[in-house]
Amino acid sequence: MTEAGPALPASVAATRSLKSRVVRAVLSLLVVGGIVMALAAFAYGRVAARASYDRLLLGAANEIAGAITISGGVPLVDLPTAAFQLLALAPDDRITYSVRSPGGQVITGQDTPLPETVRQAGGGFFDAEFTGLAAAERARFVTVPRRFAERDFSGTILVTVGQTLRARNAMALGLTRDALIVLGFAGVLLIVLGALVVESAMRPLVGLARDLAARDPYDLTPIDTPVPAEVAGMIGALNDFMLRLERQIASMRNLISDSAHQLRTPVAALRVQAELAAEETDPEIARATMVRIVRRSRSLGDLLDQMLSRALVIHRTAEARRVAVDLRDVALAVIETQDHALIAPGRDVALEIGAAPVLVLADDLSLTEAAKNLLANALRHGAGAVRMGAGIEDGAAVLWVRDAGPGPDAATLARIGARFERNAASRGRSAGLGLSIARAVAEAFGGRLALDPRPAGFRAALILPLSEEMP
Template identity: 50%
Template sequence: MTDAATPRTTLSLKSRVAVAVAAVVLVGGVIVLVAALAYGRHAAREAYDRLLVGAASDIAESITIRDGQPVVDMPVSAFELLSLARKDRIDYRVVDRDGRTLTGSAEAPRPETRRDLALYGGTFGTEPARYAAVVRRFAERGYSGPVEVIVGHTLRARQDLARDIAQNALAVLGLAGAVIALFASLAVASALRPLTNIGDALAHRDPTDLTPLREPAPREIAALRDALNGFMRRLERQLTANRTLISDAAHQLRTPVAAIRVQLQAAAEEPDPERKAALIARVQNRAGAFGHLLEQLLSQGMVIHRGDAVAKEPLDLRDVALEIYEQSETALFPEGAEVRLDLPPKEVAVSGDMLSLTEAGKNLLGNALRHGTAPVALGVRRVGGEAWLWVRDAGSGPGPDILDRMGERFTRDNASAGIGGLGLAIASSVAANHDGRLDRHSDGDGFEIALSLPLEEAA
């Protein structure tokens, strides 16, 4: 049974081109054959009709009037013209004004319409034939009136000529089809060579090599190469994020876990109730810090993953601010702390991931509540062509050297009481995933940090 997950292999491009060329040649062959037959018949008719008209005209020119009667002196040139159709049987007839046959076969059909020149079909015995009738008019004392010359022959030579024309056209078409097929095969092989090169380059790569492909390729295949490069860039970001998460977890979690273990052991062995209570309190504080760190590590991994895995959607940044406020109200607000919510009356449209933006805003607000100076405000506003999700507190903020390292992981300054760390690294990652940035500034009213995003036109 075929595995549904196995990629399906379809007809090769060379085979598709071969089928397409064969179909074009076949259809073209039918069209050319029909056209060639029609043209051959027309050309044969024109050629042999001229022979008939020439022979009839020669016979008509040879007629003279003697003693009041037309006399026909059959010219040799007329028969020479008719003899050019070697396989055909010849028929002729000369008729005077009274309808009498002066010479030739009385069975030769006359045209239905009397004209100076008429071409028409008929039969010669049991075979189809073609006839030409030429009328010569006399106005002499002894004879006044027309003399009609009828010349005809069968259609064998005409059919042979039409068949030859059609066969020659088909031979040219067949040769052209073979040449087209050859050049199409060479063109397909040349066009597919960049794909083969890309496949070979990927097949011989080390599994950990995710550097971009540099193989030259035409525009159509370059789109595939660039898509592969984009996929490998996203895959590399995911792998880097996973390695970073594992490295951070191994490095940052080992020390607090060991400290909690040692302090619990000391508390278990401590006979003094007051010191035991102090040790337990320290364990509780470390456990809380440990839980916050673990939450940030998982949050960072989630944010980096969603940056490539989740499609952006139209959002109102005011809804993001409300979500941040509601989620942080019980988890982050210390007892007695207040956060002012400042939202504009009109929609502030952005394109983004609701969960990632909310997580970034929660980290900005959490830093302000833990390390800033009350009062703290959370808001949204438009700044030129950008939408800002900002957090402000009344403190002076960190120093310039700390501001330069705010997006780095696990940077910490004792004077700033932990303004660095994973919180702002998470916010910086979210900003980068949304083609935005982190803006911060300090003035006389306090310190403000904002997640700056491209503003979208409201629907």
């Protein structure tokens, strides 16, 4: 027997083992098969016993019929011992016989039953009650004719021999018992073999469970343990799950790292400025310091909003169900929230969308967060009027934000979108976090973030595959 597998966690609801299921199934089949086989064996035994003992009964009747002679016009019967020796093969059975004249009178023997149909047919087998015993008992009878056509006697003499059914029933039960014994041995063998086969088949799974239990908690590499083909699909699904989990953990680690990196400096600066304001005695200097504290607090609030937006996007892109989303609706929703009026009051912001739908298969909330970050990035780091729009370009869906500024230089453009990237226009705030959120959303839905300096201004765009539901 193999070793027991690792103990199951309390949260795992284990059902009956496969081994017990196979044993129960085999037992059920054996019970049903045993009943069917017993009935079949008993029926066959009765047929076989009837055929065997009918031949003995017929042989005894023929022996008696052959011993009949006619003397002086009178039938005489000299009972042969061979006839009763044949019937003695069933020692527990009772025997009766009769010899009847053509007129139906009993010449010798007992008054055995003789159905009219058998009499008219001139002989044959039949079943009837054996009445010569203390209690009536079923018996098997045979009647054979012996025809005479002599000068002083002419007619048919009927010889009837009967025997009870004890030996026949014993033979049928014996055949049934033998069949059930064979079935019992075969059943035990099948149960043992079934248990061994299941145990052998489960051995790779027990090894797999042991390997998983021994793994480092942070080891999310794919499982490469050889398993049967029937389990390969489950292992593939488990590997996919661990890959998604690893991505989620990596994203959360990046989020924590981002938070620590992004918040450390602003919080420290805010604390220092608050301490200076508390110690300052000059009202004008204290007022200027408080203004800087307010400005720094607003900047820190914007940063926290972006961090929360990133956390939301990490969760939504991994868990939310993909549905058909019209990018025009996303752009319209972002403009209608009027967040730009708080970020850059008085700035010229407009929407440019067409009449044709721009459908993608994605999550509406994640796309909205990405679009908000693109717009906020353009308002904070761009210049001039800002335009947001959606359309179809080169067979792809595009959600874009464009400002009138020249955009960053080539070196900065190559790095922008990475975490913590700052440019000269950012006034100390990270320009990379908002774009990294947009890039993460685009890549989660099979697209990309495109940063493109154009004659009309710098454009940042989410380029996504069109949905198959496009009309």
